[in-house]
Amino acid sequence: MKTAPGATLHHSKASLWSASIAAATAAIMIYSAPGGAQQPLPPTSPTTNCPDPSPPFVMPSEIVSSGGILKGTINLTDQQQRLPKSVAGAVTCAPQIVRIFQAEGAPAPPPAPKPDPNNLPDPIAGPTLRAKLGDVVQLTFVNQVNSNRFDRNIDLDACMRVGPGGSVYPAGVNDVYPNCLHASSTANIHFHGTHTSPSTTADNVFLQIRPLPRNNQGNLTVTPAAATVALPDFFGTCLEKLKNPLNQWPVTWDDLPKPWTDKQWEMLKAYETRTPGQPLWTIDQKMYKDKQWPIYYIGAFPYCFALPAYTLPTWPPPPGSTSPNMGQSPGTHWYHAHKHGSTAINVSNGMTGAFIIEGKDYDGKINEAYGSYVLKDGKRWNTQSQPILVLNQLETAPNILAGGGPNPLDFVVNGRLRPKLSMQPGEVQLWRIINTAPRSAAYFMAPTGLKWRQLAQDGVQFADSNYRASENVPLFVAPGNRVDLLVQAPTTAGSTANVLIQNVMGRAGVQPTSTANPGTVLLSVEVTGPPVQPSAMPFLRRAPQQPPFLTDITDQEWAKSNYATKELTFDSKGPGKPVQHTINGVQFEDKGGQANVQVHLSRVEEWTIKNTTHIADGLSSTIDHPFHIHINPFQITQVFDPNENMTDPRTGQLIPDPQDSTKALLRYFILGDKTRTQDPRQCVLDPSNSDTWKPCQPWPRSNLVWWDVFAIPSGRLVTLPDGKTTKVIPGYFKMRSRFVDYAGNYVLHCHILVHEDRGMMFTVQVTGPTTPPSPPPPHH
Numbered sequence: 001m002k003t004a005p006g007a008t009l010h011h012s013k014a015s016l017w018s019a020s021i022a023a024a025t026a027a028i029m030i031y032s033a034p035g036g037a038q039q040p041l042p043p044t045s046p047t048t049n050c051p052d053p054s055p056p057f058v059m060p061s062e063i064v065s066s067g068g069i070l071k072g073t074i075n076l077t078d079q080q081q082r083l084p085k086s087v088a089g090a091v092t093c094a095p096q097i098v099r100i101f102q103a104e105g106a107p108a109p110p111p112a113p114k115p116d117p118n119n120l121p122d123p124i125a126g127p128t129l130r131a132k133l134g135d136v137v138q139l140t141f142v143n144q145v146n147s148n149r150f151d152r153n154i155d156l157d158a159c160m161r162v163g164p165g166g167s168v169y170p171a172g173v174n175d176v177y178p179n180c181l182h183a184s185s186t187a188n189i190h191f192h193g194t195h196t197s198p199s200t201t202a203d204n205v206f207l208q209i210r211p212l213p214r215n216n217q218g219n220l221t222v223t224p225a226a227a228t229v230a231l232p233d234f235f236g237t238c239l240e241k242l243k244n245p246l247n248q249w250p251v252t253w254d255d256l257p258k259p260w261t262d263k264q265w266e267m268l269k270a271y272e273t274r275t276p277g278q279p280l281w282t283i284d285q286k287m288y289k290d291k292q293w294p295i296y297y298i299g300a301f302p303y304c305f306a307l308p309a310y311t312l313p314t315w316p317p318p319p320g321s322t323s324p325n326m327g328q329s330p331g332t333h334w335y336h337a338h339k340h341g342s343t344a345i346n347v348s349n350g351m352t353g354a355f356i357i358e359g360k361d362y363d364g365k366i367n368e369a370y371g372s373y374v375l376k377d378g379k380r381w382n383t384q385s386q387p388i389l390v391l392n393q394l395e396t397a398p399n400i401l402a403g404g405g406p407n408p409l410d411f412v413v414n415g416r417l418r419p420k421l422s423m424q425p426g427e428v429q430l431w432r433i434i435n436t437a438p439r440s441a442a443y444f445m446a447p448t449g450l451k452w453r454q455l456a457q458d459g460v461q462f463a464d465s466n467y468r469a470s471e472n473v474p475l476f477v478a479p480g481n482r483v484d485l486l487v488q489a490p491t492t493a494g495s496t497a498n499v500l501i502q503n504v505m506g507r508a509g510v511q512p513t514s515t516a517n518p519g520t521v522l523l524s525v526e527v528t529g530p531p532v533q534p535s536a537m538p539f540l541r542r543a544p545q546q547p548p549f550l551t552d553i554t555d556q557e558w559a560k561s562n563y564a565t566k567e568l569t570f571d572s573k574g575p576g577k578p579v580q581h582t583i584n585g586v587q588f589e590d591k592g593g594q595a596n597v598q599v600h601l602s603r604v605e606e607w608t609i610k611n612t613t614h615i616a617d618g619l620s621s622t623i624d625h626p627f628h629i630h631i632n633p634f635q636i637t638q639v640f641d642p643n644e645n646m647t648d649p650r651t652g653q654l655i656p657d658p659q660d661s662t663k664a665l666l667r668y669f670i671l672g673d674k675t676r677t678q679d680p681r682q683c684v685l686d687p688s689n690s691d692t693w694k695p696c697q698p699w700p701r702s703n704l705v706w707w708d709v710f711a712i713p714s715g716r717l718v719t720l721p722d723g724k725t726t727k728v729i730p731g732y733f734k735m736r737s738r739f740v741d742y743a744g745n746y747v748l749h750c751h752i753l754v755h756e757d758r759g760m761m762f763t764v765q766v767t768g769p770t771t772p773p774s775p776p777p778p779h780h
Ligand SMILES: [Cu+2]
Pocket: 624, 625, 626, 750, 751, 752, 755, 756, 760
């Protein structure tokens, strides 16, 4: 297969990629899963040895933009891998078949030391996408998964089942389509953190792309070339149309090249004829006639969209300006599979990768400050060679029942368990940390043997004051969150520092650091080699200037939208309940064709996002559901966590509870609680007076941090002084967002992805002055 023209592929750590594993694919052993879920191999299957306990840190391959275009092909394929699995410290490795994203033309990654006897490849994160502000993205997505290697379930009315004709997977849940695990070989790509169009060929997560068809022998009956016919023409036109990045193009299916749409119609029709109960062609035909963008595709899809650059020196743009009202934030973003029903299983398999969007006022300024330092390979320090850490919890069967229970899966970094990274004495590295895991948050404990400072959150730059206050402060990185971290090594060689995390479902699960709770090693840093030249690198004196469109959303600005507000309440119940995961009491698509949330373009709104989930009825721990909304970042204006662990305001470290040092002292004492005495540092919550259910300390009013995922503090079940009546005090946060530039339909959801797949998702409809509302695309 040929590489798409203009694609640039390289490897930042090429020297590590010494051994070829081209033979690996030949050694793949085929097995077919039983009719139910993707499962680990049966006990009689070949076993394998694990990699060395501390393998070298590796980086994924990269697709790099050139001449203003990020061009490449991402193949969704399947591979048998040596999958490391660590549950509560016990590491096992077994051959597992997983679905993965691969850049076409990228060389295979190197095997970890102590290779598999059958040359099975080790997991690696999906290819890094590296673009610049103002670029147009042109990615061809080709789905060539062999679905016979996984569960056989498909798109419509088909929850994954345990055994042929058995109960819904996993046993004991009462899930109903479409809010159940299903369609694991159907996929799409969500570009998480992009500020772009949510429609047509852009960040459109309503798309459902089935694999290319295969015959009974498992061979493709339509080639990728046939399924991508005429797409170069389309990308050429798209580039022209998106010269103004506010254009939303293509608009209708007729904007796509006819040879390609004809091929899609042909494949969809053949699929419908072949597969009873799956009228994908009929549904697409109706959508096309209704002037909606069809949602079903076979084999391939062309992603084409703009990454708008904000080019004015001040904000807002003057009236009549053609500038975007808001730009794409330069920074650390990412992408992942986002087909409702298979998001968790696909992300668990490893279908995630980094999306680095560079800007001259961010990357350029960092390079200005550090570009004169020379590293041991003789090269000058550069942002493009800095470590990208794609965290994930790799798994072949999502654990949907354990809730917040014990024994979470350990995190891998770019596919490896506990890799070892090297730093030179006196070196500062820029770590781009991305928690792409489907389930757990990683709480980064304060560093020892290293120092750090945070430059950005969720790909959005920090104001300088926040950067300065972040030295060695622990980090709570929920699923979906990103952190740009400057990490400084000591000035002498010979030490190894462990980066320690706690693997938790929410803030309340974090425990104070102690000998009884030393944390889990995420990766280690070996300080080795000659000192960095010409001298030890200091931290940046100040953070690069934030883009003007990230100015605080003031009360005055909000007032122009008549102080518009919304309220959403996320709730989870234990297994066995009729419905487990809801927003405002309903599940995704419960309102049929209506959007759950409606917003007008150019408005500023303040939303209160609540969480009533609490320990009771089969839920063994609190859960901070990570709230995520597509397209626009938001500013947090207030957080209330009724389970809040008290931290030292200077260090951010937890204060142990004087009555039980394995736990943190809680900020809130419940009035009338006879089981303990109030600590003078605690605030009081009155369970019978909801006016006290709010933070007892003021929240900052300026330089507020922008996020695109924020974990909603869990609720707390309390008992009234009568000793009998209970109440749930919800956790919540308030956020403000500017809804600008792009009308259309998109989603908000929980980033614990089994919750999303099982219903914890809402549609958001944004309408503009010139765009009449069109209903959100149906899931079926
Ligand atoms: Cu959730």
